[in-house]
Amino acid sequence: MGTKRVLLGWLLPALLASDAAVLLPMTAQASEIEPEAVQALRLATDYLAGLKQFRAEMDTVIEFVLPDGQKLQSGHRVSVAVQRPNKLRAERVGDIVDQVFTFDGTSLSIDLPKEKYYATVAAPPTLEEMLDFAREKLDVIAPASDLIYKNAFERLTEGLTSAFVVGPASVAGVACDQLAFRNAEVDWQIWIERGKKPLVRKFVVTSKKMPQSPQFMVVISKWDTAPKLADAAFSFVPAKNALKIDFLPAAAAGKN
Protein backbone atom coordinates (compact mmCIF):
# COMPACT_ATOMS: atom_id res chain seq x y z
CA MET A 1 0.00 0.00 0.00
CA GLY A 2 1.94 2.86 -1.10
CA THR A 3 1.26 6.32 -0.47
CA LYS A 4 -0.87 7.37 -3.23
CA ARG A 5 -3.70 9.44 -3.65
CA VAL A 6 -6.36 8.19 -1.54
CA LEU A 7 -7.37 11.19 0.04
CA LEU A 8 -8.48 10.78 3.33
CA GLY A 9 -7.42 13.68 4.80
CA TRP A 10 -9.08 14.22 7.74
CA LEU A 11 -9.27 17.62 7.81
CA LEU A 12 -9.33 19.01 4.60
CA PRO A 13 -9.06 22.47 4.79
CA ALA A 14 -10.76 24.26 2.27
CA LEU A 15 -11.91 27.56 2.31
CA LEU A 16 -14.10 29.71 0.48
CA ALA A 17 -13.66 33.34 0.65
CA SER A 18 -17.01 34.84 0.66
CA ASP A 19 -16.56 36.45 -2.64
CA ALA A 20 -14.19 34.01 -4.14
CA ALA A 21 -16.37 31.59 -5.88
CA VAL A 22 -19.59 31.72 -7.67
CA LEU A 23 -21.71 29.13 -5.99
CA LEU A 24 -24.11 27.19 -8.04
CA PRO A 25 -27.40 26.11 -6.69
CA MET A 26 -27.63 22.44 -5.73
CA THR A 27 -26.48 20.87 -8.91
CA ALA A 28 -26.69 17.44 -10.24
CA GLN A 29 -23.55 15.47 -9.63
CA ALA A 30 -20.89 16.69 -11.94
CA SER A 31 -18.32 14.50 -13.55
CA GLU A 32 -16.06 17.35 -14.29
CA ILE A 33 -13.80 19.49 -12.24
CA GLU A 34 -15.28 22.86 -11.52
CA PRO A 35 -12.60 25.50 -11.09
CA GLU A 36 -14.73 27.23 -8.46
CA ALA A 37 -14.63 24.19 -6.22
CA VAL A 38 -10.91 23.72 -6.59
CA GLN A 39 -10.32 27.40 -5.99
CA ALA A 40 -12.41 27.34 -2.85
CA LEU A 41 -10.42 24.41 -1.56
CA ARG A 42 -7.21 26.18 -2.39
CA LEU A 43 -8.25 29.24 -0.40
CA ALA A 44 -8.94 27.12 2.63
CA THR A 45 -5.73 25.17 2.47
CA ASP A 46 -3.67 28.27 1.81
CA TYR A 47 -5.31 29.98 4.74
CA LEU A 48 -4.39 27.16 7.06
CA ALA A 49 -0.91 26.87 5.70
CA GLY A 50 -0.48 30.55 6.42
CA LEU A 51 -1.45 30.32 10.06
CA LYS A 52 1.55 30.47 12.31
CA GLN A 53 -0.38 28.63 14.93
CA PHE A 54 -3.88 27.39 15.55
CA ARG A 55 -6.00 25.29 17.80
CA ALA A 56 -9.04 23.28 16.83
CA GLU A 57 -11.60 21.15 18.64
CA MET A 58 -13.49 18.55 16.72
CA ASP A 59 -15.64 15.48 16.88
CA THR A 60 -15.01 12.55 14.62
CA VAL A 61 -17.21 9.64 13.64
CA ILE A 62 -16.01 6.54 11.88
CA GLU A 63 -18.11 3.68 10.56
CA PHE A 64 -17.28 0.02 10.80
CA VAL A 65 -18.89 -2.60 8.65
CA LEU A 66 -19.70 -5.97 10.12
CA PRO A 67 -19.74 -9.13 8.02
CA ASP A 68 -23.49 -9.07 7.58
CA GLY A 69 -23.36 -5.50 6.34
CA GLN A 70 -24.48 -3.82 9.50
CA LYS A 71 -22.67 -0.59 10.19
CA LEU A 72 -21.53 0.72 13.53
CA GLN A 73 -20.26 4.15 14.39
CA SER A 74 -17.65 5.15 16.84
CA GLY A 75 -16.84 8.65 17.97
CA HIS A 76 -13.89 10.57 19.29
CA ARG A 77 -13.24 14.09 20.44
CA VAL A 78 -10.01 15.51 19.16
CA SER A 79 -8.15 18.60 20.20
CA VAL A 80 -5.21 19.82 18.16
CA ALA A 81 -2.72 22.63 18.74
CA VAL A 82 -0.17 23.48 16.08
CA GLN A 83 2.66 25.95 16.06
CA ARG A 84 4.59 26.16 12.84
CA PRO A 85 7.09 25.12 11.89
CA ASN A 86 7.77 22.44 14.45
CA LYS A 87 5.30 21.92 17.27
CA LEU A 88 2.19 19.84 17.68
CA ARG A 89 0.01 18.57 20.45
CA ALA A 90 -3.05 16.48 19.76
CA GLU A 91 -5.39 14.67 22.07
CA ARG A 92 -7.82 12.04 20.93
CA VAL A 93 -10.33 10.71 23.37
CA GLY A 94 -13.33 8.57 22.73
CA ASP A 95 -14.96 5.22 22.31
CA ILE A 96 -11.88 3.44 21.19
CA VAL A 97 -8.76 5.27 22.17
CA ASP A 98 -7.34 7.76 24.54
CA GLN A 99 -4.11 9.21 23.20
CA VAL A 100 -1.92 12.26 23.39
CA PHE A 101 0.59 13.10 20.66
CA THR A 102 3.31 15.58 21.40
CA PHE A 103 5.97 16.94 19.06
CA ASP A 104 8.32 19.55 20.44
CA GLY A 105 10.54 19.95 17.40
CA THR A 106 12.96 17.32 18.60
CA SER A 107 11.04 14.28 19.65
CA LEU A 108 7.65 12.72 19.11
CA SER A 109 5.84 11.17 22.04
CA ILE A 110 2.69 9.13 22.19
CA ASP A 111 1.07 8.83 25.55
CA LEU A 112 -1.67 6.37 26.41
CA PRO A 113 -2.84 7.73 29.74
CA LYS A 114 -5.40 5.03 30.36
CA GLU A 115 -3.00 2.20 29.80
CA LYS A 116 -0.20 4.18 31.46
CA TYR A 117 2.26 3.57 28.65
CA TYR A 118 4.16 6.06 26.59
CA ALA A 119 6.80 6.01 23.88
CA THR A 120 9.18 8.72 22.79
CA VAL A 121 11.42 8.84 19.76
CA ALA A 122 13.72 11.38 18.14
CA ALA A 123 11.97 12.95 15.17
CA PRO A 124 12.88 15.20 12.23
CA PRO A 125 12.82 18.96 12.89
CA THR A 126 9.73 20.14 11.03
CA LEU A 127 6.08 19.23 11.23
CA GLU A 128 5.94 17.94 7.68
CA GLU A 129 9.04 15.80 8.03
CA MET A 130 7.91 14.55 11.39
CA LEU A 131 4.52 13.52 9.98
CA ASP A 132 6.20 11.66 7.14
CA PHE A 133 8.60 10.01 9.53
CA ALA A 134 5.85 8.99 11.89
CA ARG A 135 3.79 7.48 9.13
CA GLU A 136 6.59 5.71 7.35
CA LYS A 137 8.73 4.56 10.23
CA LEU A 138 6.33 4.20 13.10
CA ASP A 139 2.99 3.59 11.47
CA VAL A 140 1.66 6.55 13.35
CA ILE A 141 -0.65 9.09 11.86
CA ALA A 142 -1.16 12.12 13.97
CA PRO A 143 -4.59 13.62 14.28
CA ALA A 144 -5.25 16.49 11.93
CA SER A 145 -2.30 15.68 9.77
CA ASP A 146 -4.01 17.03 6.71
CA LEU A 147 -4.40 20.35 8.31
CA ILE A 148 -0.82 20.56 9.14
CA TYR A 149 0.92 19.82 5.90
CA LYS A 150 1.69 23.01 4.11
CA ASN A 151 1.08 21.33 0.79
CA ALA A 152 -2.30 20.01 1.88
CA PHE A 153 -3.88 21.26 -1.32
CA GLU A 154 -1.62 19.18 -3.54
CA ARG A 155 -2.04 16.16 -1.35
CA LEU A 156 -5.79 16.35 -1.38
CA THR A 157 -6.28 17.07 -5.03
CA GLU A 158 -3.98 14.44 -6.42
CA GLY A 159 -5.91 12.20 -8.75
CA LEU A 160 -9.02 14.32 -8.60
CA THR A 161 -11.68 13.17 -11.05
CA SER A 162 -14.55 15.41 -10.07
CA ALA A 163 -15.09 18.59 -8.12
CA PHE A 164 -18.10 20.79 -7.71
CA VAL A 165 -19.67 23.33 -5.46
CA VAL A 166 -22.76 21.88 -3.87
CA GLY A 167 -23.96 25.16 -2.43
CA PRO A 168 -24.56 26.97 0.84
CA ALA A 169 -24.93 24.82 3.92
CA SER A 170 -24.90 25.16 7.67
CA VAL A 171 -22.67 23.23 10.04
CA ALA A 172 -23.69 23.51 13.65
CA GLY A 173 -25.11 26.90 12.94
CA VAL A 174 -22.12 28.18 11.02
CA ALA A 175 -22.79 29.34 7.48
CA CYS A 176 -20.60 27.37 5.10
CA ASP A 177 -20.18 26.42 1.49
CA GLN A 178 -20.24 22.75 0.70
CA LEU A 179 -17.87 21.27 -1.87
CA ALA A 180 -17.79 17.75 -3.25
CA PHE A 181 -14.79 15.92 -4.71
CA ARG A 182 -14.01 12.50 -6.06
CA ASN A 183 -10.96 10.45 -6.84
CA ALA A 184 -10.54 6.83 -7.71
CA GLU A 185 -10.75 5.60 -4.16
CA VAL A 186 -12.95 7.94 -2.22
CA ASP A 187 -15.58 10.61 -2.54
CA TRP A 188 -15.22 13.45 -0.12
CA GLN A 189 -17.05 16.55 0.91
CA ILE A 190 -15.90 19.58 2.73
CA TRP A 191 -17.74 22.45 4.35
CA ILE A 192 -15.91 25.75 4.49
CA GLU A 193 -16.94 28.66 6.60
CA ARG A 194 -18.14 31.73 4.79
CA GLY A 195 -16.67 35.05 5.67
CA LYS A 196 -13.25 36.35 6.36
CA LYS A 197 -11.82 33.11 7.65
CA PRO A 198 -12.28 30.21 5.27
CA LEU A 199 -12.11 27.57 7.97
CA VAL A 200 -12.94 23.94 7.47
CA ARG A 201 -16.01 23.11 9.50
CA LYS A 202 -16.84 19.63 8.35
CA PHE A 203 -15.26 16.91 6.32
CA VAL A 204 -16.70 13.61 5.14
CA VAL A 205 -14.87 10.82 3.36
CA THR A 206 -16.74 7.97 1.72
CA SER A 207 -14.68 4.88 0.99
CA LYS A 208 -16.68 3.86 -2.01
CA LYS A 209 -14.71 0.77 -2.87
CA MET A 210 -15.29 -0.87 0.44
CA PRO A 211 -18.35 -2.96 1.17
CA GLN A 212 -21.16 -0.73 2.34
CA SER A 213 -19.04 2.34 1.64
CA PRO A 214 -18.23 3.30 5.21
CA GLN A 215 -17.72 6.95 5.97
CA PHE A 216 -15.51 9.00 8.17
CA MET A 217 -16.74 12.35 9.34
CA VAL A 218 -15.28 15.17 11.34
CA VAL A 219 -17.04 18.30 12.51
CA ILE A 220 -14.82 21.07 13.78
CA SER A 221 -16.74 22.89 16.40
CA LYS A 222 -14.13 25.35 17.49
CA TRP A 223 -11.27 27.17 15.84
CA ASP A 224 -8.77 29.48 17.40
CA THR A 225 -6.50 30.97 14.75
CA ALA A 226 -4.43 33.02 17.14
CA PRO A 227 -4.11 30.99 20.32
CA LYS A 228 -1.63 31.73 23.03
CA LEU A 229 0.45 28.62 23.10
CA ALA A 230 3.28 28.26 25.55
CA ASP A 231 6.18 26.03 24.68
CA ALA A 232 5.29 23.94 27.65
CA ALA A 233 2.12 22.87 25.88
CA PHE A 234 4.29 20.94 23.46
CA SER A 235 6.59 19.37 25.99
CA PHE A 236 5.74 15.90 27.03
CA VAL A 237 6.13 15.03 30.69
CA PRO A 238 5.16 11.46 31.46
CA ALA A 239 3.04 10.66 34.45
CA LYS A 240 5.01 9.31 37.36
CA ASN A 241 3.46 5.90 37.22
CA ALA A 242 3.61 5.60 33.43
CA LEU A 243 5.83 3.01 31.83
CA LYS A 244 8.05 3.92 28.91
CA ILE A 245 7.88 1.42 26.08
CA ASP A 246 9.58 1.13 22.70
CA PHE A 247 8.09 1.61 19.28
CA LEU A 248 7.71 -1.40 17.12
CA PRO A 249 9.20 -0.64 13.69
CA ALA A 250 6.51 0.15 11.14
CA ALA A 251 7.22 -2.97 9.15
CA ALA A 252 6.35 -5.06 12.13
CA ALA A 253 3.59 -2.86 13.35
CA GLY A 254 1.66 -3.46 10.27
CA LYS A 255 0.70 -2.07 7.02
CA ASN A 256 1.12 0.92 4.87
Place this chain on the structure above:
Amino acid sequence: MGTFFKPFALAAGVFAMISFAGVPGTMLGAGSVSEAEAFVVVAHPPRPMAVVGAVAVTTAVVASTTASASAAKQANANAAAQANQAAAQANQSAAQANQAAAEAKAAAAKAPPAVGTIVTTLPAGCSQTKLNNVDYLRCGSTYYKPTMAGDTAVFVVSQP
Protein backbone atom coordinates in the same frame (compact mmCIF):
# COMPACT_ATOMS: atom_id res chain seq x y z
CA MET B 1 -5.89 0.17 -2.19
CA GLY B 2 -5.81 -2.59 -4.63
CA THR B 3 -3.83 -4.73 -2.38
CA PHE B 4 -6.43 -4.35 0.21
CA PHE B 5 -9.35 -5.37 -1.84
CA LYS B 6 -7.77 -8.16 -3.65
CA PRO B 7 -7.27 -10.33 -0.69
CA PHE B 8 -10.55 -9.19 0.54
CA ALA B 9 -12.24 -10.67 -2.42
CA LEU B 10 -10.10 -13.69 -2.67
CA ALA B 11 -9.63 -14.82 0.75
CA ALA B 12 -12.55 -16.46 2.10
CA GLY B 13 -11.06 -14.55 4.86
CA VAL B 14 -12.44 -11.41 6.08
CA PHE B 15 -10.77 -8.38 7.19
CA ALA B 16 -11.67 -8.52 10.69
CA MET B 17 -10.77 -5.78 12.81
CA ILE B 18 -10.44 -7.28 16.05
CA SER B 19 -9.37 -4.27 17.78
CA PHE B 20 -10.88 -1.63 15.77
CA ALA B 21 -7.65 -1.20 14.14
CA GLY B 22 -7.72 1.77 12.03
CA VAL B 23 -10.01 4.13 13.56
CA PRO B 24 -8.92 7.57 13.68
CA GLY B 25 -5.50 6.65 13.00
CA THR B 26 -4.45 3.21 13.33
CA MET B 27 -4.89 0.36 15.51
CA LEU B 28 -7.14 1.85 17.78
CA GLY B 29 -7.62 0.90 20.99
CA ALA B 30 -6.26 -2.39 21.07
CA GLY B 31 -6.27 -2.85 24.70
CA SER B 32 -9.55 -1.20 25.04
CA VAL B 33 -11.55 -3.63 23.03
CA SER B 34 -11.45 -6.53 25.31
CA GLU B 35 -11.93 -10.17 24.82
CA ALA B 36 -15.50 -9.60 25.61
CA GLU B 37 -16.30 -8.00 22.33
CA ALA B 38 -14.12 -8.65 19.42
CA PHE B 39 -15.79 -7.11 16.46
CA VAL B 40 -15.20 -8.51 13.09
CA VAL B 41 -15.15 -5.59 10.79
CA VAL B 42 -15.02 -6.10 7.10
CA ALA B 43 -14.48 -2.54 6.14
CA HIS B 44 -13.83 0.86 7.52
CA PRO B 45 -12.57 4.06 6.05
CA PRO B 46 -8.87 4.13 5.50
CA ARG B 47 -7.12 5.89 8.24
CA PRO B 48 -9.46 8.69 8.39
CA MET B 49 -7.70 10.79 10.84
CA ALA B 50 -4.77 10.70 8.76
CA VAL B 51 -3.41 12.23 5.89
CA VAL B 52 -3.56 11.73 2.37
CA GLY B 53 -1.06 9.26 1.37
CA ALA B 54 -1.67 6.92 4.14
CA VAL B 55 -3.56 4.46 2.22
CA ALA B 56 -3.62 1.78 4.64
CA VAL B 57 -6.86 0.43 5.55
CA THR B 58 -4.90 -2.28 6.63
CA THR B 59 -4.73 -2.33 10.21
CA ALA B 60 -7.67 -4.43 9.48
CA VAL B 61 -7.02 -7.99 10.09
CA VAL B 62 -7.98 -11.37 9.00
CA ALA B 63 -9.56 -13.30 11.72
CA SER B 64 -10.91 -16.42 10.24
CA THR B 65 -11.86 -17.93 7.00
CA THR B 66 -15.41 -18.21 7.98
CA ALA B 67 -15.56 -14.64 8.86
CA SER B 68 -18.38 -15.06 11.14
CA ALA B 69 -18.62 -12.67 13.96
CA SER B 70 -19.68 -15.37 16.27
CA ALA B 71 -16.63 -17.39 15.44
CA ALA B 72 -14.45 -14.46 16.17
CA LYS B 73 -16.17 -13.84 19.40
CA GLN B 74 -15.55 -17.36 20.42
CA ALA B 75 -11.90 -17.07 19.87
CA ASN B 76 -10.30 -15.79 22.96
CA ALA B 77 -8.54 -12.49 23.06
CA ASN B 78 -5.24 -14.03 22.34
CA ALA B 79 -6.49 -15.81 19.37
CA ALA B 80 -7.92 -12.67 18.01
CA ALA B 81 -4.82 -10.73 18.70
CA GLN B 82 -2.69 -13.33 17.12
CA ALA B 83 -4.83 -13.42 14.10
CA ASN B 84 -4.54 -9.72 14.02
CA GLN B 85 -0.81 -9.81 14.09
CA ALA B 86 -0.58 -12.69 11.75
CA ALA B 87 -2.73 -10.87 9.33
CA ALA B 88 -0.66 -7.76 9.57
CA GLN B 89 2.39 -9.73 8.74
CA ALA B 90 0.61 -11.48 6.01
CA ASN B 91 0.52 -8.18 4.29
CA GLN B 92 -2.87 -8.87 3.01
CA SER B 93 -2.00 -11.83 1.00
CA ALA B 94 -4.85 -14.20 0.79
CA ALA B 95 -2.70 -17.19 1.30
CA GLN B 96 -1.21 -15.75 4.36
CA ALA B 97 -4.56 -14.70 5.54
CA ASN B 98 -5.50 -18.31 5.59
CA GLN B 99 -2.46 -18.96 7.64
CA ALA B 100 -3.54 -16.28 10.04
CA ALA B 101 -6.84 -17.97 10.40
CA ALA B 102 -5.08 -21.19 11.11
CA GLU B 103 -3.02 -19.49 13.73
CA ALA B 104 -6.10 -18.03 15.25
CA LYS B 105 -7.53 -21.48 15.47
CA ALA B 106 -4.42 -22.78 17.04
CA ALA B 107 -4.44 -20.01 19.54
CA ALA B 108 -8.03 -20.63 20.28
CA ALA B 109 -7.07 -24.17 21.01
CA LYS B 110 -4.90 -22.80 23.78
CA ALA B 111 -1.59 -23.37 22.12
CA PRO B 112 1.07 -21.46 24.02
CA PRO B 113 2.02 -18.29 22.18
CA ALA B 114 5.35 -18.38 20.41
CA VAL B 115 8.04 -15.87 21.25
CA GLY B 116 7.58 -12.86 19.02
CA THR B 117 3.85 -13.23 18.85
CA ILE B 118 2.06 -9.93 19.24
CA VAL B 119 -1.24 -9.68 21.03
CA THR B 120 -3.42 -6.70 21.68
CA THR B 121 -4.98 -7.95 24.86
CA LEU B 122 -3.50 -9.96 27.65
CA PRO B 123 -4.90 -13.05 29.27
CA ALA B 124 -6.26 -12.67 32.75
CA GLY B 125 -4.10 -12.74 35.79
CA CYS B 126 -0.97 -10.96 34.66
CA SER B 127 1.45 -9.17 36.90
CA GLN B 128 4.08 -6.59 36.15
CA THR B 129 7.65 -7.63 36.65
CA LYS B 130 11.10 -6.31 35.84
CA LEU B 131 13.91 -8.54 34.65
CA ASN B 132 17.32 -7.19 33.69
CA ASN B 133 15.85 -3.76 33.89
CA VAL B 134 13.19 -4.53 31.31
CA ASP B 135 9.52 -4.38 32.18
CA TYR B 136 7.37 -7.36 31.38
CA LEU B 137 3.92 -8.57 32.11
CA ARG B 138 4.00 -12.08 33.32
CA CYS B 139 0.92 -14.14 32.63
CA GLY B 140 1.34 -17.65 33.92
CA SER B 141 4.62 -18.80 32.47
CA THR B 142 4.49 -16.41 29.54
CA TYR B 143 6.22 -13.04 29.48
CA TYR B 144 4.85 -10.17 27.44
CA LYS B 145 6.76 -7.01 26.67
CA PRO B 146 4.53 -3.97 26.22
CA THR B 147 5.37 -2.19 22.97
CA MET B 148 3.98 0.71 20.98
CA ALA B 149 2.68 -0.45 17.60
CA GLY B 150 1.64 2.60 15.69
CA ASP B 151 -0.26 4.57 18.27
CA THR B 152 -1.45 1.57 20.21
CA ALA B 153 0.06 -0.55 22.91
CA VAL B 154 0.53 -4.21 22.07
CA PHE B 155 2.24 -7.03 23.90
CA VAL B 156 5.05 -9.06 22.43
CA VAL B 157 5.62 -12.55 23.76
CA SER B 158 9.19 -12.53 24.98
CA GLN B 159 11.85 -14.75 26.41
CA PRO B 160 13.43 -12.67 29.16
